[in-house]
Amino acid sequence: MARIRKLGRSSNVRKAMLRSLTTNILLYGHIRTTEERAKEARKQVEKLIALAIKEKDNYEEVTIKAKVARKDKDGKRIKEEKDGKRVTVYDEVDKIIKKDKPSRLHARRQMLAILYPASTYENETRKKSKKEVDLVAKLFDEYAQKYADRKGGYTRIIKIGQRKGDQAMEVLFELV
Numbered sequence: 001m002a003r004i005r006k007l008g009r010s011s012n013v014r015k016a017m018l019r020s021l022t023t024n025i026l027l028y029g030h031i032r033t034t035e036e037r038a039k040e041a042r043k044q045v046e047k048l049i050a051l052a053i054k055e056k057d058n059y060e061e062v063t064i065k066a067k068v069a070r071k072d073k074d075g076k077r078i079k080e081e082k083d084g085k086r087v088t089v090y091d092e093v094d095k096i097i098k099k100d101k102p103s104r105l106h107a108r109r110q111m112l113a114i115l116y117p118a119s120t121y122e123n124e125t126r127k128k129s130k131k132e133v134d135l136v137a138k139l140f141d142e143y144a145q146k147y148a149d150r151k152g153g154y155t156r157i158i159k160i161g162q163r164k165g166d167q168a169m170e171v172l173f174e175l176v
Contacts, residue, residue, distance in 0.1 A: 004040065005036050005039070005040050007036060007037060007040065017037070018037075018040055018041055018044060019044075019114060019115065019116055020116060021033060021037060021038075021041035021173075022041050022044045022045055022048070022114060022115065023115050023116045023118055023135065025041065025045055025155070025173060025174075025175065026045065026048070026115070026118075026135050026138065026139065026143070026175075027118045027120065027133060027135060029174060029175050030172060030173065030174035030175070031172075031173050031174075032160070032170060032171070032172055032173070033170070033171065033173055034163075034168045034169060034170060034171070035157065035159070035168075035169040035170070035171045038157050038171050038173040039157070041173065042155050042157070042173070044114060045154065045155055045175075046152065046153075046154055046155060048111055048114065048115075048139060049139065049143055049144070049147055049154045050152070050154075051107050051110065051111065052107070052111075052139040052140050052143055052144040053144045053147060053148055054107070055103060055104040055107040055140070055144075056140055056144035056145070056148070058100070058101045058103055058104040059098045059099060059100050059101060059104055060098075060099050060101065061096050061097070061098060061099070062096070062097055062098075062099045063094050063095070063096050064094070064095055064097060065092050065093070065094060065095075066092070066093055066094075066095045067090040067091070067092060067093075068090065068091055068092075068093045069088050069089070069090055069091075070088075070089045070090065070091050077089075104140075108136050108140075111135075111136045111139060112136060115135050115136070117132075118132075118133045118135050119131060119132050119133060120133055143175075147176075150176075153176065154175060154176055155173065155174065155175055155176060156173075156174055156175075156176050157171045157172070157173055158171060158172040158174070159171050160172055
C-alpha cells in the first residue's frame with residue numbers, strides 16, 4: 001500500500017499546501033522547497049502531466065459565429081446613436097473553437113479539482129498589471145506537447161543544501 005507523508009500537518013492543511021506547490025510548479029516551472037514536500041508534490045505533478053498527454057488530442061474543432069465589437073485604429077469601441085442612446089457596433093465573425101470530448105472534459109475537471117486559480121504579474125514593479133493564467137490550457141497545449149515522447153519522469157529534484165533556520169534539506173523542484 002502506498003504511504004503518504006503527513007508532513008506534520010492536518011489533512012486539510014496538507015492538501016492545500018500540496019495543491020499550492022503543484023499550482024506553482026506548473027505556473028513557474030521551478031520552485032524551492034523542502035525535500036519531503038517536493039517528493040509528495042511530484043506525485044500530483046506527474047499525474048497531471050500524464051493525464052494531459054493522454055488527452056491532448058481528444059477534441060474536435062467547431063466553427064461558431066461570435067459577435068465582436070468593432071474597433072477604431074486606437075483600439076477603442078465604435079459607438080453610434082440609436083434611439084437617443086449610444087450603443088456599441090458589433091460584427092459577426094466565424095471563430096474556430098476546441099470542443100472537448102467527454103474523456104478530455106473529465107480530465108479537465110480532474111485537473112481543476114487539484115489546481116488553484118493562478119495569476120501572475122506582467123511586470124513585478126507594477127502590481128496592478130495582474131494577468132490570469134489558465135493552467136489547464138497550459139497543461140494541454142504546452143506541457144503535453146513538450147513531454148509527449150517521454151515515458152514519465154517529467155520533474156527533477158536537485159538538492160541545494162540545508163536551510164539555515166531549522167536545517168531542513170532544501171531542494172530545487174523543477175520540470176525537466
